[in-house]
Amino acid sequence: MERIIFLVDMQSFYASLEKVYHGGLDHQPVVVAGDPKIRSGVILAACPIAKRWGIQTAEALWEAENKCPDLVVIKPHMQAYINASIEIAAALESFSDEVEPYSVDEIFVEMTHSLKLSSESAFQAAKRMKRHIKRMLGVNARVGIGSTKVLAKMACDHFAKKNKNGIFTLTEENIPGTLWPLPIGKMFGVGRRMDDHLRNMGIRTIGQLAHFPAEQLKKRWGVNGELLWRTAHGWDPSPVTVSTHIHQKGIGHRMTLPRDYNTWKEIKVVLRELSEEVARRTRANGYMGMTVSAGAGGQNVHDSVGFHRQQKLPDYTNDGKMIYESAAELFNKHWGGYPVRSVGVTLDQLIPDTYRQLNLFHPVQDRETLNRTVDSLKSRYGSAAILHASSLTTAGQAKLRAQKIGGHYK
Numbered sequence: 001m002e003r004i005i006f007l008v009d010m011q012s013f014y015a016s017l018e019k020v021y022h023g024g025l026d027h028q029p030v031v032v033a034g035d036p037k038i039r040s041g042v043i044l045a046a047c048p049i050a051k052r053w054g055i056q057t058a059e060a061l062w063e064a065e066n067k068c069p070d071l072v073v074i075k076p077h078m079q080a081y082i083n084a085s086i087e088i089a090a091a092l093e094s095f096s097d098e099v100e101p102y103s104v105d106e107i108f109v110e111m112t113h114s115l116k117l118s119s120e121s122a123f124q125a126a127k128r129m130k131r132h133i134k135r136m137l138g139v140n141a142r143v144g145i146g147s148t149k150v151l152a153k154m155a156c157d158h159f160a161k162k163n164k165n166g167i168f169t170l171t172e173e174n175i176p177g178t179l180w181p182l183p184i185g186k187m188f189g190v191g192r193r194m195d196d197h198l199r200n201m202g203i204r205t206i207g208q209l210a211h212f213p214a215e216q217l218k219k220r221w222g223v224n225g226e227l228l229w230r231t232a233h234g235w236d237p238s239p240v241t242v243s244t245h246i247h248q249k250g251i252g253h254r255m256t257l258p259r260d261y262n263t264w265k266e267i268k269v270v271l272r273e274l275s276e277e278v279a280r281r282t283r284a285n286g287y288m289g290m291t292v293s294a295g296a297g298g299q300n301v302h303d304s305v306g307f308h309r310q311q312k313l314p315d316y317t318n319d320g321k322m323i324y325e326s327a328a329e330l331f332n333k334h335w336g337g338y339p340v341r342s343v344g345v346t347l348d349q350l351i352p353d354t355y356r357q358l359n360l361f362h363p364v365q366d367r368e369t370l371n372r373t374v375d376s377l378k379s380r381y382g383s384a385a386i387l388h389a390s391s392l393t394t395a396g397q398a399k400l401r402a403q404k405i406g407g408h409y410k
Contacts, residue, residue: 013105014045180207252346260339279320289347
């Protein structure tokens with residue numbers, strides 16, 4: 001039996017919700033954007049009216065305001081968006097018991113068995129789903145339909161969003177005439193770098209990739225090469241399940257700084273804060289990791305500069321002190337002294353924190369007790385309840401980050 005999978009995408013989710021919350025903005029160009037005073041003045045979402053002025057997601061706020069002088073700019077309220085997303089996911093469980101949130105505004109729904117038990121077609125179920133979301137939150141949804149998750153995703157991104165009814169179905173039968181003529185950069189999983197690589201190989205469209213010898217792609221990129229080829233054909237065996245993303249490969253944090261940090265004295269403050277936050281999240285999820293990655297982005301006189309490097313630890317850990325020491329070592333080796341605009345720390349090679357290898361020369365019991373105490377205090381009183389003294393300096397960002405979700409105010 002062929003599977004039927006929906007990818008439900010909420011149109012201009014943040015901006016649409018803000019229009020509902022504020023009222024009186026139905027016919028005005030609205031965007032949700034960060035605070036330009038702290039360098040996050042970037043468009044996070046634009047309503048359809050704003051998009052008609054040529055405003056795009058991820059462009060600078062000042063560029064958008066130049067395009068549309070009457071633009072209504074609203075700061076993000078991330079907690080409200082997350083709450084709305086959870087509410088929508090719960091509502092979709094009335095259509096199927098296999099619902100998988102993919103992002104804040106995208107949700108996969110396995111409809112194979114539900115439709116088998118009903119007299120509805122996939123198109124009819126999608127229309128009913130859209131009506132339900134609209135009545136519930138006042139937000140328009142688009143639905144991509146496919147026999148695999150990757151087909152449903154591309155059906156939504158490239159076709160449902162452009163249809164008047166907001167619904168489109170991609171199948172193995174119609175992809176030669178619909179999906180394959182699209183530029184290769186439009187394919188799910190192809191970023192800017194891969195787009196350049198494929199174009200240098202003479203592959204300009206998704207169809208050309210589909211007809212390219214899979215063996216050559218696999219020889220060049222290994223499993224990822226074969227995955228690209230299979231995606232071009234719409235083949236994807238992955239299930240729709242709430243547990244799909246439970247096991248994480250890495251836990252990390254990256255932040256854009258409110259100003260250029262020029263000295264190691266300032267940089268290490270944020271590096272320590274990020275390391276502690278990575279460690280706390282790792283412990284909360286029941287993991288330990290063995291590889292620390294650190295990176296920075298900046299700009300010299302001529303162009304953008306930066307680095308991203310990693311190194312293995314002697315033992316698995318979820319201790320912020322060990323993560324910071326490794327990240328600091330990477331920074332001291334690879335940072336070129338240029339002004340830093342962004343900093344990131346990640347812990348990879350995660351395993352469950354169910355047992356530990358004892359080390360007579362590096363006892364960790366005292367650190368574990370301390371970490372548990374700190375975690376308990378932060379869980380009860382907030383993440384800013386206990387901080388390193390350095391976080392109280394002008395370089396510290398931990399108190400400000402405690403008020404945010406995903407880099408934006410709650």
